[in-house]
Amino acid sequence: MTAFEAFMQLPSGAVGLGTPRAYRCGCGRQIFFRNSRCLSCGTPLGYVPSRLALYSLDPGFAPGTWCIAGSGKTSPSFRRCANFTTAAACNWLVEPEDSSPQQSLCKACRLNRIIPDLSQGENQVLWLRMERAKRRLVSQLIGLRLPVASKVSEDVEHGLAYDFLRPTPGRPRVMTGHHHGIITLNLDEANDAVRERVRVEMGEPYRTLLGHFRHEVGHYYWGLLIEGTHWQDASRRLFGDERLDYAAALKANYEQGPRPDWRQHFVSAYASMHPWEDWAESWAHYLHLRDTLDTAASFGIQPGQVGIEAEPFCDADLWDPKAPNGRAFLEMMQAWSRIAGVMNEMSSAMGQHDFYPFVLPRPAVAKLHFIHCVVSAVPAVDAERRTCRP
Structure with a gap:
């Protein structure tokens, strides 16, 4: 049995098969x-x-x-x-x-702070799509034994909550984002036509509801798991100093575009904009690959039987080559490369965009390993009632 096979056969909720x-x-x-x-x-x-x-x-x-x-x-x-x-x-x-x-x-619905006006029929359809994506996310967070407590009714200081808002003419724009545990989501993102138009206009290879949920909750967990802990200095060395002027970085990104060399250092172009976005994009990709591998394992898909070879990552690509989980993590990354490769081909067979339209540079793999180490270190006892400082 390889380290990855052992990794995937751990009981539910352990570091291995997080979410059946x-x-x-x-x-x-x-x-x-x-x-x-x-x-x-x-x-x-x-x-x-x-x-x-x-x-x-x-x-x-x-x-x-x-x-x-x-x-x-x-x-x-x-x-x-x-x-x-x-x-x-x-x-x-x-x-x-x-x-x-x-x-x-x-557990998932009590995270809602503001829901759409359901007297409007279209809002009902869009909210259903939002909730399906949120339930998928929350089930994975629970499977990874991350703290999931409602800011509305369970943990006002450290909890999480969602505001689902619909743009209204004459009022300020609804911006998807995170602020002190409150995640705001523009309900229009659940409209496939609107979301695809924005994806094309922004030059993004990937834009999904689930991707939004995973990205924004990454900002939440940075504040919960990294800020003020012994992880923060390592995070700054790896992702950059989050104290950099965010507004200036955002303005530069939209006026000048991403760094020309972003493909050599970041998981996506948007990740190169600011250290906070690098963390959130990397976090989202970590959740992408973990859930995909959980799903493949749940249905008996063996990465070793997939006829796609990928360039292997090595110890030098890890955030911490001495970490005891290093070997299993590298095998997990190999399994991900194989599964993502064959899924891209399956998407092509159906005339769809690539399932995973990204190439992971080695520095991005180190960031994923850092996140993996942070997630693995979250204590498993009484997760809902902890402030979760490792």
């Missing part, structure tokens, strides 16, 4: 992350975030409660998230310890 993505109904048929009912047998389904799994459900002992199918009515009971019946169509369950009259929302 393959599930089966009690009837034996395949079910998928977004399903709330089995399309084969009609059994109700619900996602239990603490268990990182989608389950078939039986009615619970108390009215309005559910239990995992086959576990008996004396087993822990769950409630549907209150957003199950809204446009968000949330299929997550409220955990037994959270199931109180005061807590009707699931």
